[in-house]
Amino acid sequence: MSEDVLVVHGGTPLRGxxxxxxxxxxxxxxxxxxxxxxxxxxxxxxxxxxxxxxxTGLLEAHGVKVSTGPEGELVMDPANVTRAAVDEINVHAGSSRIPILFCGPLLHRLGHAFIPDLGGCKIGDRPIDFHIQALREFGAVVDKRPDGLHLSAPNGLRGIKYELEYPSVGSTEQVLLTAVLADGVTELRNAAVEPEIVDLICVLQKMGAIIKVHTDRVIEIQGVAKLSGYSHRPIPDRIEAASWGAAALATHGEIFVRGAKQADMMTFLNVYRSVGGAFSVDDSPIGGGIRFWHPGGELQPVALETDVHPGLMTDWQQPLVVALTQARGLSIVHETVYERRFGYTTELRQMGANIQLYSECLGGTPCRWGRRNFLHSAVIAGPSKLHAADLQIPDLRAGFSHLIAALAAEGTSRVYGVDRYISRGYEDFDGKLAALGARTERP
Structure with missing residues (x-):
């Protein structure tokens, strides 16, 4: 569809x-x-x-009144939560993996929940088995039907002791959202502790939850009888901030990312500096942010491994790889979170990048994907002169990386799937590109 294509005239540094x-x-x-x-x-x-x-559509389907205010204000009133028709929920099936997180809250409020087929980016297996297993431990009864999974809690939900096989963000969120109103105490071990998880805990605490975050990835939740609403200003999007930083580096530009916070980006900033990028932090409470720029000279190759927090975030990997195609020498990236996250490099190679993929663990630590024939390590040789190409975006984060590559390349590229994928996670993408002086257009 023409409206899902962005024409990018590359070779212009992003500034602004x-x-x-x-x-x-x-x-x-x-x-x-x-x-x-x-x-x-x-x-x-x-x-x-x-x-x-x-x-918003899922909330409204379940009777939650949602209204918007100025400057991104969102008010949600759950006074009349009700069951949603399967057809209403299925409207969103395949668009997001969020529906499964509704299970705990709906079981508490209604005693029933429904999960349609789940979508999301095709970057790895990401099974829902861990979610279902945890919900069953809490006392949920799961009925598999042709239209999806129907869950009920005939005896209510009770606290559990549960250990995740892997510190999954989604599974940790599931346990938190279910445990806060469950009867008794829940102890979650090997939990994810990403900044977004901590911020969700802050939200739940504001609502009246009792949650203790211990050392060694242990979270203890004491169930309460009821929760009230909250008022919350979320942490800024560290993935988007880092992506714009990588764009400044790859295009030899300079971008001030207003709202970006240093504390949640320290691992990325260390890598950014090691590669040869420059940044400065403005801690002003109003109008502060991080300025990213290419200081001139050659970029340096690095060896990286993605990991759960506080390691290098997997969503930072793709934009960094684009920048690493311009570093002199061999860079190594070992992906340990998602087994199929390097699919986007096919298009980068089409543009002239020298990237080889390997199934071995090319890093200091063996990971879950070793000896399983997943191409989860990459060697990037640079610098490579990127040239324009027609690009098909495979997923949200890779899509941003494709656009960075198109902006850095010589010539005019056509990028397909911008609205389908990038609009999922990046606000006013076209407007931001224009503000940075990018030469783009819609056909």
């Missing part, structure tokens, strides 16, 4: 400033948490992205 709002990976989960409250909740700095539209 853009604003990041609340983190996509927190906002959507905080919206689900609103179902748990007996009164209305208010979120601020909510980005105008498609994932927010999807969750």
């Amino acid at each position: 400033e853009i604003q990041v709002r609340g983190a996509k990976n927190l906002v959507s989960k905080a919206m689900v948490a609103a179902v748990l409250g007996e009164t209305a909740s208010t979120l601020y700095d909510v980005p105008a992205i498609r994932d927010v539209e999807i969750v």
Whole structure:
């Protein structure tokens, strides 16, 4: 479709400033948490992205009144939560993986929940088995039917002791959203502790939850009888901020990312500096952010491994790889979170990048994907002169990377799937590109 194509005239450094709002990976989960409250909740700095539209649709299908205010304000009133028709929920099937996080809150409020087929980016297996197993431990009964999974809680939900095989963000969110109103105490071991998880815990605590975050990835949740609404300003989107930083590096530009916070990006900033990028932090409470730029000279190769927090975030990997195609020498990237995250490099090679993929663990630590024939390590040889190409975006984060490559390349590229994927997680993408002087157009 023509409206899902962006024509990019490359070779122009990106210069200027853009604003990041609340983190996509927190906002959507905080919206689900609103179902748990007996009164209305208010979120601020909510980005105008498609994932927010999807969750809004799911909330409204379940009787939650959603209204918007100025500058990203979102008010959610769950006073009349009700069952949604399967057809209403299926409207969103395949668009997002958020529906499964509604299970705990809906079981508490209604005693029933339904999960349609789940979508999301095709970057790895990401099974829902861990979610279902945890819900069963809490006392949920799961009935598999042709239209999806129907869950009930005939005896209510009770606290559990549970250890995740892997510190999965989604599974940790599931346990948190279910445990806060469960009868008794829940102890979750090997939990994810990403900044977005901590921010979700802050949301739940504001609602009246009792949650203790211990050392060694242990979270203890004491169930309470009821929760109220919240008022919350989410942490800024560290994925979007880092992506613009990589874009400044790859295009030899300079971008001030207003709203970006240093504390949640320290691992990325260390790598950014090691590669040869420059940044400065403005801690002003109003109007502060991080300025990223290419200081001149050659970029340096690095060896990286993605990992759960506080390691290098997997969503930072793709934009960094584009920048590494311009570093002199061999860079190594070992992906340990998702087994199929390097699919986007096919298009980068088409543009002239020298990237080889390997199934071995090319890093200091063996990972889950070793000896399983997944191409989860990459060697990037640079610098490579990128040239224009027609690009098909495979997923959200890879899509941004394709656009960075197109902006850095010589010539005119056509990027397909911009609205389908990038609008899921990046607000006003076209407007931000224009503000940075990018030469783009819609056919």
